[in-house]
Amino acid sequence: MKPAPHPGKGRRAPAHDGPREPLAPRSRRGERTRNALIAAAREVFERDGYLDARITDITAAAHVASGSFYTYFTDKEDVFRALVAIVQEEMLHPHLRERTGITDTRQLIDAANRDYLRSYKKNARLMALFEQVAHIDDSFLALRVERGNAFARRNAKMIRALQDRGEADPTLDPLVTAHALSGMVSRMAYSVFVLGQRIPFERLVTTLNRIWENALQLKPSADA
Amino acid sequence: MKPAPHPGKGRRAPAHDGPREPLAPRSRRGERTRNALIAAAREVFERDGYLDARITDITAAAHVASGSFYTYFTDKEDVFRALVAIVQEEMLHPHLRERTGITDTRQLIDAANRDYLRSYKKNARLMALFEQVAHIDDSFLALRVERGNAFARRNAKMIRALQDRGEADPTLDPLVTAHALSGMVSRMAYSVFVLGQRIPFERLVTTLNRIWENALQLKPSADA
Amino acid sequence: MKPAPHPGKGRRAPAHDGPREPLAPRSRRGERTRNALIAAAREVFERDGYLDARITDITAAAHVASGSFYTYFTDKEDVFRALVAIVQEEMLHPHLRERTGITDTRQLIDAANRDYLRSYKKNARLMALFEQVAHIDDSFLALRVERGNAFARRNAKMIRALQDRGEADPTLDPLVTAHALSGMVSRMAYSVFVLGQRIPFERLVTTLNRIWENALQLKPSADA
Amino acid sequence: MKPAPHPGKGRRAPAHDGPREPLAPRSRRGERTRNALIAAAREVFERDGYLDARITDITAAAHVASGSFYTYFTDKEDVFRALVAIVQEEMLHPHLRERTGITDTRQLIDAANRDYLRSYKKNARLMALFEQVAHIDDSFLALRVERGNAFARRNAKMIRALQDRGEADPTLDPLVTAHALSGMVSRMAYSVFVLGQRIPFERLVTTLNRIWENALQLKPSADA
DNA sequence: GATGAATGAGATTTCATTCAT
DNA sequence: TATGAATGAAATCTCATTCAT
Numbered sequence A, B, C, D: 001m002k003p004a005p006h007p008g009k010g011r012r013a014p015a016h017d018g019p020r021e022p023l024a025p026r027s028r029r030g031e032r033t034r035n036a037l038i039a040a041a042r043e044v045f046e047r048d049g050y051l052d053a054r055i056t057d058i059t060a061a062a063h064v065a066s067g068s069f070y071t072y073f074t075d076k077e078d079v080f081r082a083l084v085a086i087v088q089e090e091m092l093h094p095h096l097r098e099r100t101g102i103t104d105t106r107q108l109i110d111a112a113n114r115d116y117l118r119s120y121k122k123n124a125r126l127m128a129l130f131e132q133v134a135h136i137d138d139s140f141l142a143l144r145v146e147r148g149n150a151f152a153r154r155n156a157k158m159i160r161a162l163q164d165r166g167e168a169d170p171t172l173d174p175l176v177t178a179h180a181l182s183g184m185v186s187r188m189a190y191s192v193f194v195l196g197q198r199i200p201f202e203r204l205v206t207t208l209n210r211i212w213e214n215a216l217q218l219k220p221s222a223d224a
Numbered sequence E: 001g002a003t004g005a006a007t008g009a010g011a012t013t014t015c016a017t018t019c020a021t
Numbered sequence F: 001t002a003t004g005a006a007t008g009a010a011a012t013c014t015c016a017t018t019c020a021t
Helices: A028-052 A055-061 A066-072 A076-091 A096-100 A105-122 A124-134 A138-164 A174-194 A201-216 B028-052 B055-061 B066-072 B076-091 B096-100 B105-122 B124-134 B138-164 B174-194 B201-216 C028-052 C055-061 C066-072 C076-091 C096-100 C105-122 C124-134 C138-164 C174-194 C201-216 D028-052 D055-061 D066-072 D076-091 D096-100 D105-122 D124-134 D138-164 D174-194 D201-216
Strands: none
Touching: A028 A055, A028 A066, A028 A076, A028 A124, A055 A066, A076 A124, A076 A138, A105 A124, A105 A174, A105 A201, A124 A138, A124 A174, A138 A174, A174 A201, A174 B174, A174 B201, A201 B174, A201 B201, B028 B055, B028 B066, B028 B076, B028 B124, B055 B066, B076 B124, B076 B138, B105 B124, B105 B174, B105 B201, B124 B138, B124 B174, B138 B174, B174 B201, C028 C055, C028 C066, C028 C076, C028 C124, C055 C066, C076 C124, C076 C138, C105 C124, C105 C174, C105 C201, C124 C138, C124 C174, C138 C174, C174 C201, C174 D174, C174 D201, C201 D174, C201 D201, D028 D055, D028 D066, D028 D076, D028 D124, D055 D066, D076 D124, D076 D138, D105 D124, D105 D174, D105 D201, D124 D138, D124 D174, D138 D174, D174 D201
8 A cells, every 4th residue: 555656766867967965064053953863864764664764754853944954965875874873883892802801702702792682682773773774775785794794704713713722613614603603693683672582681692602602612611 | 655544534435445355366367367477576576676666567577467466466565475475385395304204413404404595595586585575564574583483493392302312402492592593594594695695505504504513512423 | 545544564654644744834935836726726626527627737727746736735625625615715794684784584585695696606616516526525515514504593593583573484494494495595596507597697586585585474575 | 535547527539439339138138137237236326426336346236247237338327327217217206296186286285295205215315326426427417407497397387377376476487486496395305315404204394385385375275 | 054845757556448258 | 148357548646856045
């Protein structure tokens, strides 16, 4: 029953002789408007989903005239990109490991998983949104893939180190394993926090930790 | 726009609350047309994605007048549902395990993973499509979730049995573990066959197998 | 058809349950456009009838893009409603009787009938249109009925007063009589000014007046 | 919100080189089918109204294939015409007056009104339908007008006769009066039996009779 | 910078009518 | 005669984007 007209992705010609390019705001007022639009976009996207969100919903939520949107963004994809940028900054926990001073592998795994899941849970609606958009717009998919790869590469490095020290199953392909285990965690996060799969937080963390440890065949820990 | 057309503003509401219901074809010719439409839908969906597929593209691909679509389906979602039904029937490998007579757990895991991945690879475009639609339309998401749950329940049963026989890590939560490991495999399938992550088939299978075995802490196999 | 779009099959329903509500214009320009659309609607409706009038005919007549229609109205019914509202305001002759200072019943009847018929004649095309729409859309029928009832109640009050003063046939049911006589006049107006029944205006008024007087059994007037 | 596409009245070219003309049925089977279609048409028209009735609704109600409709009728208007013809035959009360042998004017008026109202009440849905169609299709309007005129001419004759005999107000224009009073009755019938105006049958008849008598200024009856 | 009205391309959907079986 | 699938013209309605004020 969806009316669903609209040119759909990329049917419209680029038209590069068009009007003004969206600018970075120069005045303080501009700064405020731009921020209001991003906040409103987040609100509307989370509420309606990416597809059903209309530019005018966003401007309405931002208490701004519809035309003002184009002062700062070219289209929906563009605000979304800005939103992603902001949120990623918020969610960044860089060098968690080194920072916390944890050296025990088991504790490291627990800290990483726990951290990730906690953060995912807190931003569940947003994560759902990113997931949705990744399946709609290839440029965001690429982004997500790249992030996943970086993550996996880091984990692969760790696995390789453990293998070298004889602390992990040497028959595992480090990169594939890293991909698989990271993917497993993020998939479970999606299942539980977005789809509502009923698994208690603690049991989730514990089980995922254990699977990581077992999969790598870590030596039994002292406290086990 | 969910027109959701109230009982009708004024005009006495007719008995039919909408247009004629699409019926199952009664003649051989109708059967042929319906099938042509589903085949065309598959083609168009795989080519353009769910969102950009237009009804008229489908009818054009089926060499049928646009109106004929509505003889058999109510809308895009409806053909898609029909397509899913057909494909699921095609892809059904029921009781593969028991049927093959495999009893060794390691071999069972290998057979299951290998089978799943091979099938996924073969139908990659379609799987990508299903994944996309699940992120767009909640009713399809529910379908996918349910399928995943059924799968996980089956695997959980197997894990529990192994634990009871002392062949698997007894500290693992069977259902959560099943979910996690199944999810891991399907996520990797998506990464490799849809997103094009470059991992050779054999290495993929082997690594996933090994992760399963390790995660469950299976006793070393005889041939290892 | 009242699309009456159910909550939406699957996709999470957005907050807006349909498109944007048409708003009252906020700028002078908007005011002008809205008025142009109503004027154009009147023109097109009178020319083509309600059923054959297309939205695009209206926007074309208003020299406006088709989409602009939906800035102010939801659909054909909606403009029609606006048109009715405007015309009713134009045609309102409130308290005509008291205002004119006429006290003689006969003169009052004559003034009322004459006034009504003159006005009907002047707006004949519009009246025909209203009549047509009342037979197509129940909500407009209800409107017309209500108006008729109000009218009849007023006349019934007058009849009752005359009966109380012994100046009218006491055996008549005031309300039924009022309904019947009012209906008679408006029906004749329709016959003559819309259908083109060939009766000279003066003879029409005189005869209807006389029927009213006779029906009520008014005492003969002095000038008769 | 009505989808409302369709060519609308008379937009399509006549296309006189088209397919077969609808024929009168030659076989007994054909006779049955045609009758079934008319009966079904009545049912559907009464249920959904003329505008919302679809050809396929009629064929469905008649348990006949959609194509069969065109064996007997050219379009919706055509079945409707056939329906009218049949119903008029059913409703014909010819020469009521002479038949009943009533000579007293008052009794004649009562018999005529009573008869008309009773019949109207019995066929209310159909009368509503005819009324609706008259406002939609000019050819049916003409029909109704002609019927009204014939009726009025007959009544006018009677009025003239009464005037000549000194039994009715000589200042009344007979034809206009006849039109007005007949119209009044049929309008009231519509109000009460179609629109549901709550007036008891007997009071309705009595009041209308009295208005007729008064309007004509009949001499007081013997039994009054 | 902000406003908000105007634009218009384009997909969906209906159902009367035809015609091959 | 009957069947019922196929046809296809046409109108509605949406909303991203522009631009005059």
